[in-house]
Amino acid sequence: GENVEQHPSTLSVQEGDSAVIKCTYSDSASNYFPWYKQELGKRPQLIIDIRSNVGEKKDQRIAVTLNKTAKHFSLHITETQPEDSAVYFCAASKGNYGQNFVFGPGTRLSVLP
Amino acid sequence: SQTIHQWPATLVQPVGSPLSLECTVEGTSNPNLYWYRQAAGRGLQLLFYSVGIGQISSEVPQNLSASRPQDRQFILSSKKLLLSDSGFYLCAWAERWLQPNTEAFFGQGTRLTVV
Numbered sequence: 001g002e003n004v005e006q007h008p009s010t011l012s013v014q015e016g017d018s019a020v021i022k023c024t025y026s027d028s029a030s031n032y033f034p035w036y037k038q039e040l041g042k043r044p045q046l047i048i049d050i051r052s053n054v055g056e057k058k059d060q061r062i063a064v065t066l067n068k069t070a071k072h073f074s075l076h077i078t079e080t081q082p083e084d085s086a087v088y089f090c091a092a093s094k095g096n097y098g099q100n101f102v103f104g105p106g107t108r109l110s111v112l113p
Numbered sequence: 114s115q116t117i118h119q120w121p122a123t124l125v126q127p128v129g130s131p132l133s134l135e136c137t138v139e140g141t142s143n144p145n146l147y148w149y150r151q152a153a154g155r156g157l158q159l160l161f162y163s164v165g166i167g168q169i170s171s172e173v174p175q176n177l178s179a180s181r182p183q184d185r186q187f188i189l190s191s192k193k194l195l196l197s198d199s200g201f202y203l204c205a206w207a208e209r210w211l212q213p214n215t216e217a218f219f220g221q222g223t224r225l226t227v228v
Contacts, residue, residue: 001172006156032215034216034217042221042222043203043219043220043221043222044157044203044219045219046216046217046218049216089156089157100159100162100170101147101159101205101207101217102159103149103156103157103159104156105155105156106155106156106157
């Protein structure tokens with residue numbers, strides 16, 4: 001089955017700096033890659049996603065890039081703010097109705113004021 | 114709009130006792146449904162997913178089971194809880210489309226402590 005790895009497990013940045021989180025996946029049939037943000041004690045919520053027919057997607061301060069050949073994708077957060085502090089999860093999924101989301105182990109991001 | 118309800122929010126159960134967590138989805142039909150477990154400070158482990166009534170796929174062997182008695186109802190059960198079953202359990206749903214894939218929406222979660 002699919003295996004998703006995520007690095008780093010923890011990341012501390014100064015407010016205003018950029019943060020990059022990287023994920024790799026194993027199943028070349030995966031075609032949908034969402035990123036979720038989970039604040040302490042709360043449910044994960046989608047922040048951005050990318051499909052396999054796209055190489056890059058941007059939404060304000062966050063962007064995601066996908067390299068299908070290398071089977072890796074990355075989350076980029078620019079101009080980080082304290083409210084960006086949370087655990088971030090990447091996931092890989094493939095369709096055909098039996099959509100199965102496999103998550104990475106998560107990255108705990110701390111933005112220091 | 115679609116909503117997902119999961120209950121209870123917190124639960125403390127003794128070792129060896131049974132478990133039943135319920136999740137329901139409103140505002141959609143034929144959703145894919147998922148149960149995830151999150152141990153303290155850890156990632157999201159997929160336990161079960163379902164693409165239809167009575168159809169359950171298990172991702173990891175364990176003493177948990179899942180059932181989908183109705184289209185928008187997903188139940189996580191155990192006959193005898195273990196200490197290692199403690200964690201944060203999340204139900205999620207996603208639309209069933211061939212293309213494009215869509216995001217998974219999570220319930221509020223149940224924090225289970227087995228004592």
